[in-house]
Amino acid sequence: MRVLLADPPAFTPPYDHALASALARAGADVELVTSPFRFGDAPAPDGYRRTELFYPVSSRVFRRSRLRIPVKLVEHPVGLARLRRRNADVVHLQWLAAPEIDDRLLRSSAPLVFTAHDVLPRRTAAKRDLWRRLFGRFERIVVHSERGREQLAELVDPERLRVIPHPVFPSHPERRDDGRTLLSLGIIREYKGIGDAIEATKRIDGARLLVAGDPLDSIDGYRTSAGDRAEWRLGYLSEGEIDAALGESTVALFPYRPEIDQSGALLRALGAGVPVVTYDVGGLAEPVRRFEAGRAVPAGDVEALAEAARELLDDPEALARARAGAERARDQLTWDAAAQAHLELYRELT
Secondary structure, eight states, X not given: OEEEEEOTTOSOHHHHHHHHHHHHHTTOEEEEEEOOOTTSOOOOOSSSEEEEOSXXXXXXXXXXXXXXXXXXXXXXXXXXXXXHTSOOSEEEESOOSOHHHHHHHOOOSSOEEEXXXXXXXXXGTTOHHHXXXXXXXXXXXXXSSHHHHHHHTTTSOGGGEEEOOOOOOOOOOOOOOOSOEEEEESOBOGGGOHHHHHHHHHXXXXXXXXXXXXXXXXXXXXXXXXGGGEEEEESSOOHXXXXXXXXXXXXXXXXXXXXXXXXXXXXXXHHTTOOEEEESOTTTHHHHHHTTOEEEEOTXXXXXXXXXXXXXXXXXXXXXXXXXXXXXXXXXXXXXXXXXXXXXXXXXXX
């Protein structure tokens, strides 16, 4: 089976790479179509082909310049035309980078599949008629959680929805945590609630916060608020730097706003055996509860966030149980299992 995975904006290179590699191991002929990754080196293909059809100028020349967006919008139709000419049995879009343009120009002679990583992207979430039309182009839509399926069932025929849990990113970093370190991992944006992570840390005696990620918003106010309770490791971190941060962390915090279905950073923490305390938004709580790998608390409740983290930090037995749950998630939420689920879905369409 010839599978074309497409991530035009290169939003999730680790996810794309892991899924493409697992599909290839399962016997599929896989091509990943994407764009140059703006923040570092993309993972080297393992058993699949990687083709950069999208945004050759805006991704390489403008990077974070404000000029990138208008140039990208000019390039996007060209990328869609190139995508349409690729030969495949199934075309699986990971992201719709320009929904208003995709609504007019996205075409394929092969069946289309879409993964709704964010269910409805923040910028265009209010344009429900736009998303009804876009979703109508796809034979199947993948979501990562039961909550995501419930949300999309308001816009999509439920028969076309499939839940395939987001696998973990497994790793075995050397454990060097001091028993009091909380982790905030991933790209730093307002919706990820770093202010709540800082406030929760300040409410726990002896706790410190390790912030590891690339800031896309200003962090000046956060640094002032955190004072000496936080350590900042900023920028697009290498795999080794991420593993080092995970190895030094006792518990990872995910106080996200309700604008996301699942978090690759959360699955990276679980894959390293690090327990999680998360707000119950989107599908974030589902793997935590399923594997008893930490705690899920009501969204926006900073005191509950602090209390749950304090419980794990102060109770060695509770922490050990949560670590065992994270390890169960690492053993069961595998990319090979996700690949088999995707192949079953693709076979429905061919």
